[in-house]
Amino acid sequence: MIKLWTLPFPSSGATDTSLEMRLGRECAVVFPNPISGKSSLSLIFDRVQAFKCTYLSAITPLPGTYDTLVDLGDSEWLRLIRTRLESHRKETSALRHLRIDFDDGPSYEFICETFRIEEPAREPGR
Numbered sequence: 001m002i003k004l005w006t007l008p009f010p011s012s013g014a015t016d017t018s019l020e021m022r023l024g025r026e027c028a029v030v031f032p033n034p035i036s037g038k039s040s041l042s043l044i045f046d047r048v049q050a051f052k053c054t055y056l057s058a059i060t061p062l063p064g065t066y067d068t069l070v071d072l073g074d075s076e077w078l079r080l081i082r083t084r085l086e087s088h089r090k091e092t093s094a095l096r097h098l099r100i101d102f103d104d105g106p107s108y109e110f111i112c113e114t115f116r117i118e119e120p121a122r123e124p125g126r
Contacts, residue, residue: 004098005117007067008041011102019053019108027051028118029100029108040120043069047113049095050081055105065101069115072097081111 011017020028029043045051054060064070072078078097085092094113101107 001062001064001073002071003064003068004071004115005043005069007100011067014102017102019106025049027110027112042118043100044116044118045098045110045112046115047094048110049085050077050111052107052109054107054109059101059105059107062099062101065099065107067100067102069098069100072099072109077109078111 014031016032018030018032020030022028025046025048027045027048031041075097078095082092082095085095095111096113097109097111098115099107099109
């Protein structure tokens with residue numbers, strides 16, 4: 001397991017966090033700004049092949065994943081997805097199994113190629 005990124009604020013204070021499905025097999029975990037209601041931070045997963053969302057008691061705890069995005073390496077689920085895609089002659093070498101967990105869930109897992117963080121532009125002088 002490799003730590004990739006940590007949420008810069010506690011998820012326990014983030015209400016109304018959402019998962020958005022976007023064009024081009026892109027998924028985003030969006031944290032709204034509680035004052036303006038506009039996005040304050042988005043965790044974007046690109047070229048997603050599969051994802052899981054697990055809640056509360058159904059989550060299998062994994063130390064090191066709370067508010068932290070990790071790469072789970074060559075997991076059983078990643079191998080399963082690669083095998084399926086390769087049977088259709090699809091390129092799979094860039095695929096990764098990523099996971100991040102929040103208070104009592106959800107726990108998000110993605111089989112994807114890349115991820116990025118988007119934050120709103122800051123106003124000049126701030």
